[in-house]
Amino acid sequence: MTQVIVNGLLLGSTYMLMALGITLIFAIMNVMNFAHGQMYVFGGFVTYYVFGQWHVPYPIALAASAVVVAAIGFLFERFLFRPVMRRSNREETTMLLAVGTALLLDSVALVVFGEKQRGVPDVVSGVWQFAGAYIPWRRVLVFFIAIALATGFLAFIQYTRPGRALRAIAQDRETAAAHGVDVSRYSALGFALGAMLAGLAGGLLVTTEAVNAGAGSFASIKAFTMIMIGGAGVVSGAIAGAFLLAFAEAIGYYLMPGSLPYLTILVGLIVFLLFRPQGLMGKRWG
Amino acid sequence: MAKHKFGFIASTLMVAGGVIALGISASAADPVIRIGVNGVMSGPAASWGLVNKYCAETTADMINAKGGWLIAGKKYKIEVVGLDDKNDPKISVANAEKLTGMGIKYIIGPNVDTTAGAIVPVVEKAKAMNFPYAFNKDLYLPPRGNSVLGMIASYQAGPVIYKYLKDKKGVKSIAFLARNEADPLNQRKEGLEAATALGLKIMSSEATYEAGTTDFNPVLSSLVPQAPDLIVLSGVAPADAPLLIKTARELGYKGLFSTETAQDAKVLQEVAGSAADGFISVGGASNAQIRSKYMEDFIAAYSKKVGEWNDEAGTKVYALEMILRVMQQNPKAVNDVSEFKKTMATFNIKNPFLKETKPLKFVGSAYFKQPRQIGVPMVVNEFKMGTFSTLFVGSVE
Numbered sequence: 296m297t298q299v300i301v302n303g304l305l306l307g308s309t310y311m312l313m314a315l316g317i318t319l320i321f322a323i324m325n326v327m328n329f330a331h332g333q334m335y336v337f338g339g340f341v342t343y344y345v346f347g348q349w350h351v352p353y354p355i356a357l358a359a360s361a362v363v364v365a366a367i368g369f370l371f372e373r374f375l376f377r378p379v380m381r382r383s384n385r386e387e388t389t390m391l392l393a394v395g396t397a398l399l400l401d402s403v404a405l406v407v408f409g410e411k412q413r414g415v416p417d418v419v420s421g422v423w424q425f426a427g428a429y430i431p432w433r434r435v436l437v438f439f440i441a442i443a444l445a446t447g448f449l450a451f452i453q454y455t456r457p458g459r460a461l462r463a464i465a466q467d468r469e470t471a472a473a474h475g476v477d478v479s480r481y482s483a484l485g486f487a488l489g490a491m492l493a494g495l496a497g498g499l500l501v502t503t504e505a506v507n508a509g510a511g512s513f514a515s516i517k518a519f520t521m522i523m524i525g526g527a528g529v530v531s532g533a534i535a536g537a538f539l540l541a542f543a544e545a546i547g548y549y550l551m552p553g554s555l556p557y558l559t560i561l562v563g564l565i566v567f568l569l570f571r572p573q574g575l576m577g578k579r580w581g
Numbered sequence: 582m583a584k585h586k587f588g589f590i591a592s593t594l595m596v597a598g599g600v601i602a603l604g605i606s607a608s609a610a611d612p613v614i615r616i617g618v619n620g621v622m623s624g625p626a627a628s629w630g631l632v633n634k635y636c637a638e639t640t641a642d643m644i645n646a647k648g649g650w651l652i653a654g655k656k657y658k659i660e661v662v663g664l665d666d667k668n669d670p671k672i673s674v675a676n677a678e679k680l681t682g683m684g685i686k687y688i689i690g691p692n693v694d695t696t697a698g699a700i701v702p703v704v705e706k707a708k709a710m711n712f713p714y715a716f717n718k719d720l721y722l723p724p725r726g727n728s729v730l731g732m733i734a735s736y737q738a739g740p741v742i743y744k745y746l747k748d749k750k751g752v753k754s755i756a757f758l759a760r761n762e763a764d765p766l767n768q769r770k771e772g773l774e775a776a777t778a779l780g781l782k783i784m785s786s787e788a789t790y791e792a793g794t795t796d797f798n799p800v801l802s803s804l805v806p807q808a809p810d811l812i813v814l815s816g817v818a819p820a821d822a823p824l825l826i827k828t829a830r831e832l833g834y835k836g837l838f839s840t841e842t843a844q845d846a847k848v849l850q851e852v853a854g855s856a857a858d859g860f861i862s863v864g865g866a867s868n869a870q871i872r873s874k875y876m877e878d879f880i881a882a883y884s885k886k887v888g889e890w891n892d893e894a895g896t897k898v899y900a901l902e903m904i905l906r907v908m909q910q911n912p913k914a915v916n917d918v919s920e921f922k923k924t925m926a927t928f929n930i931k932n933p934f935l936k937e938t939k940p941l942k943f944v945g946s947a948y949f950k951q952p953r954q955i956g957v958p959m960v961v962n963e964f965k966m967g968t969f970s971t972l973f974v975g976s977v978e
Contacts, residue, residue, distance in 0.1 A: 298798075298802045298832075299799075299802065302796075302798045302799050302802060305796075305798070306796050306798070306799070309796075347851070401623065402623070405622075405623060405627060409887075409888065409889070410622075410627040410628040410631045410632070410891075411628060411819070411820075411845065411847070411848050411889075411891065412819060412820035412823065412824075412848045412851075412852060413848075413851060413852075414823065414848075414851040414852030414853075415851075416854075417854075422831050422833075429831055429832045429833050431831045500795070503796075504795035504796060504824060505795075505820075505823070505824060505851075505852045507625060507627075507820045508627065509623060509624035509625040509626070509627050509820075510625060510793070510795065512624065512793070513625070513792070513793025513795075514793075516793070517793075544799050545798075545799045545802075547799070548799035548800045548802070548803060549799065549802060549803050552787035552788070554761040554789050554791075556799075557761075557791045
């Protein structure tokens with residue numbers, strides 16, 4: 296059972312970064328970023344090249360993933376989402392745009408990075424045996440970096456001026472603007488930050504799970520599942536959703552045979568949403 | 582003005598006529614054989630269809646660079662039309678309709694049972710043939726006759742590999758792990774039957790994982806403690822195999838791994854490293870130990886075109902080569918698949934991809950009651966220190 300708890304914790308920490316990024320963009324922009332998984336893939340490939348191929352130290356490679364994917368997010372917001380949202384306030388317009396950006400990044404990734412799975416050498420090697428559980432050190436490292444990054448992100452949101460501005464926009468865009476918040480500027484920052492979290496998740500997970508050009512859609516689906524559980528647009532909900540999904544997977548695969556774990560998770564999610572469509576910590580819509 | 586206008590029209594018609602005449606003479610001088618590739622070229626399984634496409638394009642490039650493919654004294658240029666079916670049967674059907682609508686008679690692909698099964702009516706109606714990489718026997722059994730299996734099926738390789746491991750490595754117990762999709766589940770079922778027939782103790786036959794899984798700790802945490810001598814990764818994609826192996830090793834698994842699908846050495850080395858040493862898979866003609874000079878030229882051309890070699894191509898290099906060589910033996914097959922089928926029964930050449938003299942022909946009668954399989958040699962590989970080495974070369978016959 297220790298192994299199950301360890302699996303849930305380690306998995307949850309990495310899911311958390313994905314969920315935080317997507318929920319931040321939703322909160323700020325009211326956009327479901329369907330390209331979030333693809334941004335995660337780009338982050339993975341940046342670390343693959345910088346650390347795995349060019350042998351630059353891992354922290355620099357991780358920073359490069361963050362910067363490159365944040366830049367992609369910034370450019371998307373500045374040149375795609377902002378003009379479209381200025382011209383149309385229909386939600387399906389931005390939804391379609393988000394799907395389009397996902398397909399674009401999918402195709403670009405395939406052309407640029409090729410069809411193969413890519414992996415990097417272990418940043419740290421060895422396995423720690425603890426109370427009957429096998430815990431690879433590289434996963435322990437990823438766990439602590441993910442926790443540190445998430446803590447840093449929460450501190451930024453909670454205690455800095457830009458963080459407060461982002462929270463104000465998330466709560467009420469018009470009121471924030473009326474109080475002097477530069478909504479355009481902070482929306483770009485929010486989108487870039489959300490994308491950066493996806494890039495960091497990619498840069499971290501390429502060390503444990505490798506990456507391939509087609510992994511984006513599945514990553515997006517998992518990220519959506521987490522924020523559906525926790526409540527879209529709520530930071531605490533994203534964290535809760537990430538760990539709940541991770542533990543559901545860890546326990547499900549341990550206790551149930553075959554395809555039952557995911558079937559049970561999805562059926563459970565449907566039933567849960569019937570009673571609480573806004574998720575655990577989300578506000579009731581409408 | 583009218584005179585000028587007439588002159589303009591006349592000169593335009595003359596130029597247009599000249600262009601058309603040139604086009605006809607050019608096409609008469611360089612007749613073209615168009616080959617379709619219909620397979621998954623995006624998403625996590627992209628490598629399956631893309632490698633098909635790259636192989637066909639590389640072969641076509643090599644042939645075209647030499648002036649074309651000689652059939653009955655005439656040199657044909659080879660043109661490859663590749664379409665991505667995204668592993669979706671609906672798209673695969675639309676692709677097949679498009680390709681046959683273009684007059685294409687020979688289609689390489691699709692890659693899985695669902696897409697391969699979906700396009701059968703289209704291919705049959707258009708009097709075309711296709712070369713799927715899907716193992717479902719119904720595709721190749723009479724009354725079906727227009728599909729030809731492009732590689733070794735799991736139910737052909739599995740029993741041979743398990744027997745080898747039982748006899749040579751003392752394997753007594755076995756566990757199966759499959760992705761939760763139709764093809765891998767079918768392959769697991771067939772592997773299970775083969776293992777039972779060999780008297781191996783089945784430790785687990787229910788474990789599956791969802792497509793897109795990247796953290797395999799949860800699924801392997803319940804499988805590894807059962808400590809089977811061999812874990813079979815049924816129908817495993819090249820992207821998943823190294824992660825599964827590395828995770829199982831980190832969870833303390835000491836036994837062997839095998840699969841009946843083709844893998845890529847570079848991917849295994851990059852993602853799993855030495856954890857994948859001893860992993861047994863089915864390969865094609867790419868191993869340095871067995872490949873011919875022609876295969877080496879192909880590898881060089883493929884690597885130049887795509888950027889790097891992929892060992893999966895060792896099995897997929899065969900399809901276009903076989904199609905064109907049958908046409909060479911029977912020129913009527915260029916436009917008539919019934920002629921192609923007639924020649925299949927007697928077609929037998931030296932395998933151009935292997936150093937050793939081995940026959941290359943259409944096989945599979947024992948499984949499909951008719952020769953509806955390309956006779957790709959059953960090359961069983963072991964991964965060690967970053968490369969594959971050949972354990973043995975068998976045949977489905």
